[in-house]
Amino acid sequence: MKVAAVLVGTMISIAQMGGDPMKMSPSNPNRSFQPIEQPLPVKVGVVLGGLTLVGAELWWFLGRKQQKQQATQTNGVQEVLITVDGGYRPDRVVVVVNEPVRLAFHRSDRNACLDEVLIPDFGISSRLPVGQTTTVEFTPTKVGEYAFTCGMRMFRGVIEVKAT
Numbered sequence: 505m506k507v508a509a510v511l512v513g514t515m516i517s518i519a520q521m522g523g524d525p526m527k528m529s530p531s532n533p534n535r536s537f538q539p540i541e542q543p544l545p546v547k548v549g550v551v552l553g554g555l556t557l558v559g560a561e562l563w564w565f566l567g568r569k570q571q572k573q574q575a576t577q578t579n580g581v582q583e584v585l586i587t588v589d590g591g592y593r594p595d596r597v598v599v600v601v602n603e604p605v606r607l608a609f610h611r612s613d614r615n616a617c618l619d620e621v622l623i624p625d626f627g628i629s630s631r632l633p634v635g636q637t638t639t640v641e642f643t644p645t646k647v648g649e650y651a652f653t654c655g656m657r658m659f660r661g662v663i664e665v666k667a668t
């Protein structure tokens with residue numbers, strides 16, 4: 505939210521300055537301070553641009569729908585395949601407590617932000633080479649919710665551990 509406020513604030517000040525930073529320059533004392541009217545379409549554009557950014561940010565933090573998936577049991581291991589592409593799909597994984605979990609991350613997105621996946625509660629940090637499927641394993645011993653994130657914690661998902 506703070507970022508959006510700063511962005512909008514900056515845009516409003518640019519709009520108020522008439523888009524001419526020279527006017528504010530102290531190194532230019534002889535220049536008379538005449539307001540320069542910007543054409544209306546420019547003002548409207550600046551405001552709409554700001555609103556679009558705010559909307560995008562609200563959607564990013566609040567509106568994105570979680571995709572939930574229950575693990576499947578294979579030979580006593582709970583498995584989930586997670587696609588890493590502009591985030592994690594699913595980004596909510598449901599498993600039961602006290603049974604081994606294997607998460608298979610298939611990375612198709614080259615974005616360096618997704619180079620690494622972290623599951624701090626289980627001491628896991630793993631590199632995810634592009635185009636490959638990388639598995640991580642752990643056994644949750646307590647019911648609860650545990651986050652998994654990219655290396656910079658921009659993208660995140662949740663492991664939901666339920667009682668049996």
Ligand SMILES: [Cu+2]
Pocket residue numbers: 616617618654655656657658659
């Ligand atoms: Cu990241």
